[in-house]
Amino acid sequence: MTERDDRQDISELLVRYATGIDRRDWPLFRTVFTDDCELDYGEIGTWQGVDAVTDFMDQTHAMAGHTLHRLTNQAVTIEGDKASARTYIDAVIMMGDNQSGVNAWGFYDDDVVRTADGWRIARRRFTQVRITAFGPMTEQE
Numbered sequence: 001m002t003e004r005d006d007r008q009d010i011s012e013l014l015v016r017y018a019t020g021i022d023r024r025d026w027p028l029f030r031t032v033f034t035d036d037c038e039l040d041y042g043e044i045g046t047w048q049g050v051d052a053v054t055d056f057m058d059q060t061h062a063m064a065g066h067t068l069h070r071l072t073n074q075a076v077t078i079e080g081d082k083a084s085a086r087t088y089i090d091a092v093i094m095m096g097d098n099q100s101g102v103n104a105w106g107f108y109d110d111d112v113v114r115t116a117d118g119w120r121i122a123r124r125r126f127t128q129v130r131i132t133a134f135g136p137m138t139e140q141e
Helices: 003-023 026-030 050-062
Strands: 033-040 046-048 064-079 082-095 101-115 118-134
Touching: 003 026, 003 064, 003 082, 003 101, 003 118, 026 050, 033 050, 046 050, 050 064, 064 101
Parallel strands: 033 118
Antiparallel strands: 033 046, 064 082, 082 101, 101 118
16 A cells, blocks of 8 residues: 555545544444544543444434534644544534534544554544534524
């Protein structure tokens, strides 16, 4: 594999995370992390292991309406079978009524490792930069 192939695979890994959440495709979501992953999302929570983070995301998003996790500015550094990645996140999480919700902005700092099944996130830290709540739009008179 070339470094370009590795970068593409890591980029696809990061998009799989967003796609797994937004589609509530938990088997796909699980393919993003190592079994013993460590995640620190600050005030949102910390988890050890893919089972713990998948259970949390499933329970949290079961009550949500539409969600959109947009990932940008992926800066990846590869060193052999390890990599680091910083990815900006812009997320819209709608409540079940799809009329109100939150916008969250921040970035992920990931430690990524090559496994027999491909690249996986072993450690992630989410840094929240801003969060804004919004409600239904009202007509102007």
